[in-house]
Amino acid sequence: MDDTAVRLTGLTRRFGPVRAVDGIDLTIAPGSTVALLGPNGAGKTTTIALLLGLTPPDTGTVTLFGRSPVEAVRAGRVGAMLQDAGFPAGATVRDVIELARALYPRPLDTARVLALAGLTDRADRRLDRLSGGESQRARFAFAMAGGPDLLVLDEPGAALDVAARQVFWAAIRRYAADGHTVLFSTHHLHEADEYADRVVMLAGGRVVADAPPARLRTLAGGRTVAFDLADGPVTGLDLLPGVRSVRVDAGRVSLTTDDADATVLALATGRGFRGLSVTDAGLEAAFLALTAPEGEH
Numbered sequence: 010m011d012d013t014a015v016r017l018t019g020l021t022r023r024f025g026p027v028r029a030v031d032g033i034d035l036t037i038a039p040g041s042t043v044a045l046l047g048p049n050g051a052g053k054t055t056t057i058a059l060l061l062g063l064t065p066p067d068t069g070t071v072t073l074f075g076r077s078p079v080e081a082v083r084a085g086r087v088g089a090m091l092q093d094a095g096f097p098a099g100a101t102v103r104d105v106i107e108l109a110r111a112l113y114p115r116p117l118d119t120a121r122v123l124a125l126a127g128l129t130d131r132a133d134r135r136l137d138r139l140s141g142g143e144s145q146r147a148r149f150a151f152a153m154a155g156g157p158d159l160l161v162l163d164e165p166g167a168a169l170d171v172a173a174r175q176v177f178w179a180a181i182r183r184y185a186a187d188g189h190t191v192l193f194s195t196h197h198l199h200e201a202d203e204y205a206d207r208v209v210m211l212a213g214g215r216v217v218a219d220a221p222p223a224r225l226r227t228l229a230g231g232r233t234v235a236f237d238l239a240d241g242p243v244t245g246l247d248l249l250p251g252v253r254s255v256r257v258d259a260g261r262v263s264l265t266t267d268d269a270d271a272t273v274l275a276l277a278t279g280r281g282f283r284g285l286s287v288t289d290a291g292l293e294a295a296f297l298a299l300t301a302p303e304g305e306h
């Protein structure tokens with residue numbers, strides 16, 4: 010019996026000329042929390058759809074706990090919270106939890122699901138009368154009510170404000186702490202950094218990095234030189250010594266560099282800038298370095 014939670018082998022899926030998933034190999038051990046991190050269009054949603062058996066791969070195989078996705082779902086081992094889940098009009102939080110519990114062979118107690126999702130005092134409220142954060146937690150409650158060994162969440166933090174997001178992630182953490190396997194997709198670096206014990210970075214349908222968050226931060230190495238643009242030219246920053254990538258956000262430039270001293274010295278000649286800072290490259294810099302198209306490194 011293969012106890013590996015997820016095993017993707019040589020997975021590909023095209024849509025016309027687009028290679029949405031372009032040769033993904035991925036193995037996930039039970040009990041881990043894994044982030045599928047990537048920019049828009051990286052292939053996260055397609056990978057999740059393939060993994061859940063919602064769409065067939067062009068090539069490659071998917072096994073969940075040693076079985077096909079359909080068998081694993083039927084055996085009640087998999088729960089999913091997808092971006093476009095719809096519930097019956099007028100249903101209460103308790104209704105959807107009971108619905109999910111009825112579908113699974115070994116469901117969690119309703120009271121436990123409500124507590125895990127932080128919805129104990131909202132149990133009898135209609136879904137359409139919940140706040141955005143509560144409604145997201147109700148979808149999470151539905152996904153985990155059956156007590157699935159593997160919980161798959163497609164961009165669970167989307168559309169939540171900071172406070173709601175914290176409550177929501179605390180709920181996911183409680184579920185993961187019980188030894189369940191959690192796979193979630195995100196394009197928020199801080200979510201991957203904070204909540205996953207392993208980050209699989211996707212770009213262009215491929216895995217471009219696969220490591221614990223702390224290791225990813227050092228993988229790209231280098232440092233970040235940041236400054237506010239004054240009157241100097243914006244062009245040519247990528248040609249400064251050591252620079253690997255350039256990002257401009259609301260007038261502040263961030264350069265990822267292999268040689269911060271040389272970059273700063275070159276910057277200082279001929280450019281006006283304010284608010285210079287030099288920091289160790291974070292996960293964000295690793296992400297930019299690892300996902301930059303060929304030739305932009």
Ligand SMILES: Nc1ncnc2c1ncn2[C@@H]1O[C@H](COP(=O)(O)OP(=O)(O)OP(=O)(O)O)[C@@H](O)[C@H]1O
Nearest residue numbers: 024027029047048049050051052053054055056196
């Ligand atoms: N049904 C489809 N028909 C055509 N192209 C598709 C289809 N689904 C996905 N794609 C394309 O495949 C690529 C990967 O899309 P996918 O939705 O998997 O990415 P993603 O990483 O989930 O992006 P996002 O963060 O925006 O949700 C994109 O270029 C997308 O336009």
